[in-house]
Amino acid sequence: MAAGDGGHPSDETTVRGAGPRQTWAALPWLIRSAVVWSACLVVIAAGLYLLAQITLLVTPLAIAVAATLFLAALLDPVRLALRRLRLPGALAALLTVLLLLGILGGVGILVWSLTADQFSELGDELGQGLERTRDFVISTLPVTEEQLDGLLAQLRQTVSQQEVDPIASARTVIEVAGSALLALVLLFFLLKDGREMWHWTLRRAAGRNREIAAEAGRVGWRTLGSYSRGTMLIAAIDAIGIGLALVLLRVPLAFPLALITFIGGFVPIVGATVAGAVAVLVALAANGPTTALLTLAAVIAVQQMEGNLLEPLVMKRQVRLHPAVILIAVTAGTLVAGIAGAFVAVPITAVAWRVIDSVQRQRQAAAATGDSA
Template identity: 75%
Template sequence: MVEDEGGRTPEVTRDQPRTAGPRQTWAGLPWPVRTAVTWSACLVVVITGLWLLGKIAVLLAPLAIALAGTLFLAALLDPVLRLLRRLRLPAAPAALLTILLLLGILVGVGVLVWNLTASQFGELSQQLGQGLERTRDFVTSTLPITEEQLDRLVQQTRDGLSGSAPDPVGGARTATEVVGSLLLGLVLLFFLLKDGRSMWHWVLRRMAGPRRDLTAEAGSAGWRTLGAYSRGTMIIAAIDAIGIGLALVLLRVPLALPLALITFLGGFIPIIGATVAGAIAVLVALAANGPTTALLVLAAVIAVQQIEGNLLEPLVMNRQVQLHPAVILVVVTAGTLIAGIAGAFVSVPVAAVTWRIIDTVQRHRTASTA
């Protein structure tokens, strides 16, 4: 820098240009650009986080499904455990007896259904063949399609299904993962029933101040929601199975008990499960007894589902469990894509509990700041 005659450095005049700092550059941008940049950065962060969570969920899908199913069964069986504890039974025998009761019911129902319907499978295979022939004649006579085109379409569908079938190695690995998840779930269920409350109290004792009260409140709300969902869903699924099974018996549709059992299991997948179970019942009635019986079964399925949605669900389900149907569809679809049928079973209770915990935390913070 050049000095003047007195040896002093001349001051920088205001007319000389200065280098703008990052803050000045950001402030100089128009507000739509700043808003777009901010939202884009947040969106990138959120999408990256969801992608990482999805990758972790896929890698740990068997463990996550086992944990979710264990919590669901523990909430379902909690009243039985508390009843046994009131009878002065120790924690370990009470938990073991509760699990044995669950396994006894499942095995007993399976054996009963098999003994009552095993003789009907051979007859049903013939009736399905006749029903498919009637369906084929109806399609070719009603729609603008020839028998050759329909046969070609059926063959392409069969080839696609056979091509997408898993290889023996993949099937064996999947079966091993399923068996391992079931065994892990049973062991975790025993320890959760035996020591669940003491483990939760241990977690709370490690916290202090307002965080402890918030955690206790959110955990209690989530557990109540899971218990209300599990018991309410089981009651509604049982009523659906009884109603549709009774209609199938009155209409003399074969395999009424297995179809009622499928309806009961489908009731644990909201919206989609009931629809699929009803469609299976209608197809079996069509193949076995013809279109008139199929229409009557369809009417019975629709009537039972309307009674369930408009009367039973508001009475049985707690309001804090209810989710919007659009949310349920998205959650069930996401769970199915991640972990198949098991993911569809556990996705809705996980979403309901998560939402209840978030809502409890928000209400607690609002009350504390008011």
């Protein structure tokens, strides 16, 4: 470009450099938003996939750590009560762990003595209930007996083809036992030195980040404690309510079914649904369709009372999650770590959500304070 043209030599370079920005700005806002969100989703999906792969490699360790945190949050009030009695930290932690072992051992012995002979009957009752359900399906739906039997035979063949590997089974037993032992040892140290560990971690942060991390940690720990204690209380109330209904309806195996309901209460929505279905099938096999319908009504009534009355009272509002989020979390946990993953998925999701929300609120508060200053 000549000097007499009144331009500058850098104008053409500037225009060329601004070309991509102008092209991006010329795109419709919907396309720009779709590109940005798609890129974010790809990054998040890649991160979650990598995290899932790492978790699969160390599944026993991950389950042990999750169980340790759950039990520590559940038993922390016991340890604090023992500390108020001026017991040393190590002794208070040891007594808390021994109390847990005593309760688990006592409940296990009681359950075994009361239900050891009944669990074999439970399988027979479930088989009879499924048989009656088969007859009901054939009589009410446009499905022939041959079609349904063929489908069931194919399902049985698929299940029977899954050969049991004794080496893999022994390895699984060893991993479960090792994870349980590791969880107990970690539980002792976490109850004994957990706060010192957390303070040491906070000292690694500096300035405003330390305050954000401290508050996020407090919120996450309170959420986990509230969730663990609330879940156990709600599961116990569900088991008692459904167990009493089964006794009043003279359904056999009421105690084993109540125990299944209690265990299922630790897997929100899915666990309660499965436990209720088992109770209805047993009632159908033992006493017929009328008792089965009454059992179904009792199960629905107890679960509605739990969801609309007990859960809002027992669980704090910040612990509650939307049912869709719970279903996604339980499904993801089951796919990653099986039954154990289903148990720990919801508390991990609740804590993660509360920690992220706490960090976001603190950053917004800090930004608002800076703008006002």
